[in-house]
Amino acid sequence: MEKDSGKHPLFFVTERLEFPPVEYTNEEGLLAVGGDLSPERLLLAYQSGIFPWFNEDSLILWWSPDPRMVLFPNKIKISKSMRKVLDSGQFRLTKNTRFDDVIDLCAQSPRKDQHGTWITQSMKKAYKRLHEIGMAKSYEVWEGSELVGGLYGIDLGHVFCGESMFSKVSNASKFAFIKLAQDLEKKNYKLIDCQVYTPHLESLGAEEMPRENFIKILNEKN
Missing domain, CATH: 3.40.630.70 (Leucyl/phenylalanyl-tRNA-protein transferase, C-terminal domain)
Incomplete structure (x- = not known):
């Protein structure tokens, strides 16, 4: 898992089946970008309190807002x-x-x-x-x-x-x-x-x- 150097770290999902802790979201609830929409990754996301939400021309964006x-x-x-x-x-x-x-x-x-x-x-x-x-x-x-x-x-x-x-x-x-x-x-x-x-x-x-x-x-x- 890699992250950029901004005020709120933005994680980049690799081919590994993992997500960063949800506490690393930015103020809007965005946690990570990239990865895929395989059944295994989607189920891991939902089980971890994370969901995808992105536009057609965007990378996959993974969210975990607080509050929920x-x-x-x-x-x-x-x-x-x-x-x-x-x-x-x-x-x-x-x-x-x-x-x-x-x-x-x-x-x-x-x-x-x-x-x-x-x-x-x-x-x-x-x-x-x-x-x-x-x-x-x-x-x-x-x-x-x-x-x-x-x-x-x-x-x-x-x-x-x-x-x-x-x-x-x-x-x-x-x-x-x-x-x-x-x-x-x-x-x-x-x-x-x-x-x-x-x-x-x-x-x-x-x-x-x-x-x-x-x-x-x-x-x-x-």
């Missing part, structure tokens, strides 16, 4: 209007049946204040490989016969690392997220990792946690 945005599954907030949606039968849920479509639609989904997508072709290919080996999971939301919403993430067995959601109709991604939280609560999962703060995630019950505490939970075994 998380949701305790039993703290999911369900508004009165969403309870009506849940009870209405408007949506139907499936799991792990259309992973490729979910990640493709997440990549196409417009984001506020963001041009283009961070779900690059290389990212899609890498996460589809993780799905093939059972580590990446998807929730699909249907309205009739149309796929109208969903989410995907990495399943570590006690922590689910959420990656992205999409919605073609109002409330579809919320429906997926609530169903995910309810499922994980039943399975005694400790956390959903939401990575960084957004008002939308906060409205659903997510909260910020010191990275040190997040890493401790990651290191706990069921």
Whole structure:
């Protein structure tokens, strides 16, 4: 592992399967650049509290922000209007049946204040490989016969690392997220990792946690 001589050391990932300690991130949470998106490296990253986030024309950037945005599954907030949606039968849920479509639609989904997508072709290919080996999971939301919403993430067995959601109709991604939280609560999962703060995630019950505490939970075994 090599680093530059700037104020905040920036590590360059080599072919060795390792990352520096997360305490070496800069103020924005950037830890390292380079490496690859092999299943082994991605799983090591998530198990270490690190995730990739970069643009198509960039080197791979590895992040571990402090604080970390998380949701305790039993703290999911369900508004009165969403309870009506849940009870209405408007949506139907499936799991792990259309992973490729979910990640493709997440990549196409417009984001506020963001041009283009961070779900690059290389990212899609890498996460589809993780799905093939059972580590990446998807929730699909249907309205009739149309796929109208969903989410995907990495399943570590006690922590689910959420990656992205999409919605073609109002409330579809919320429906997926609530169903995910309810499922994980039943399975005694400790956390959903939401990575960084957004008002939308906060409205659903997510909260910020010191990275040190997040890493401790990651290191706990069921």
